[in-house]
Structures are given as structure tokens and as C-alpha cells.
Amino acid sequence: MSxxxxxxxxxxxxxxxEYCSPVWNHNLPQYLSDxxxxxxxxxxxxxxxxxxxxxxxxxxxxxxxxxLQQRRQTLAKELFAEICKPTSCLHYLLPRLVIQLC
Numbered sequence: 001m002s003x004x005x006x007x008x009x010x011x012x013x014x015x016x017x018e019y020c021s022p023v024w025n026h027n028l029p030q031y032l033s034d035x036x037x038x039x040x041x042x043x044x045x046x047x048x049x050x051x052x053x054x055x056x057x058x059x060x061x062x063x064x065x066x067x068l069q070q071r072r073q074t075l076a077k078e079l080f081a082e083i084c085k086p087t088s089c090l091h092y093l094l095p096r097l098v099i100q101l102c
Contacts, residue, residue: 005047006063013043017068022079025072033069040068 017036037056044059045052051059060067066074083090 002047009043009047010065014040014068014071018071018075021072022076025076028072036068040065 017039041056041059044063044065048059048063051062054062056067082088083094085091
């Protein structure tokens with residue numbers, strides 16, 4: 001049962017929490033990050049009742065899930081790496097590299 005709930009959380013709930021996060025991650029105030037994190041904490045405790053009373057870090061480890069902050073940072077890095085590729089449709093938005101010769 002908990003396996004089905006975990007799959008539901010990862011497939012349905014977590015994408016809502018991470019919607020457009022590569023764009024807004026670096027401007028996310030701590031209080032909003034904490035609110036988003038609390039949703040994941042609650043979901044883990046509902047899915048795995050044994051995690052009640054555990055610290056968030058141990059509960060994440062038990063559920064084999066990364067923190068949402070780690071995921072946001074990873075998604076932002078991946079997006080920027082994609083934009084840096086000359087074949088990206090967003091590559092033109094990056095400033096041009098200017099090399100000055102002395």
C-alpha cells in the first residue's frame with residue numbers, strides 16, 4: 001500500500017510543489033520553502049507511518065527521497081545546462097561572451 005502512495009506522491013503531488021521551480025527557486029523566501037517542505041514531510045509521514053517522530057532527514061532517507069530543496073537546485077542546474085547548449089531555443093537569451101585581447 002505505501003508503495004502505491006509513494007508513487008502517487010511522486011507522480012501527482014511533488015510535480016505541483018516543483019512547478020516552474022527552476023525559474024523561481026533562487027528567489028524563494030525561506031518561509032515559503034519551509035511551507036513547501038512541510039507538505040513533503042506530511043506526505044512522508046502519511047505514507048510511512050513508521051517515520052512519525054523521526055527527523056525530516058531520517059524520514060527522507062527512509063523514504064529514499066531527496067529533499068525538495070535539493071531537487072529544485074538540481075532542476076535549476078539542468079535547465080541552465082540545457083540553455084547553455086547552442087541548440088537550445090533559449091540560448092539566444094544568454095549574454096554574449098566577450099573576450100578582450102590585451
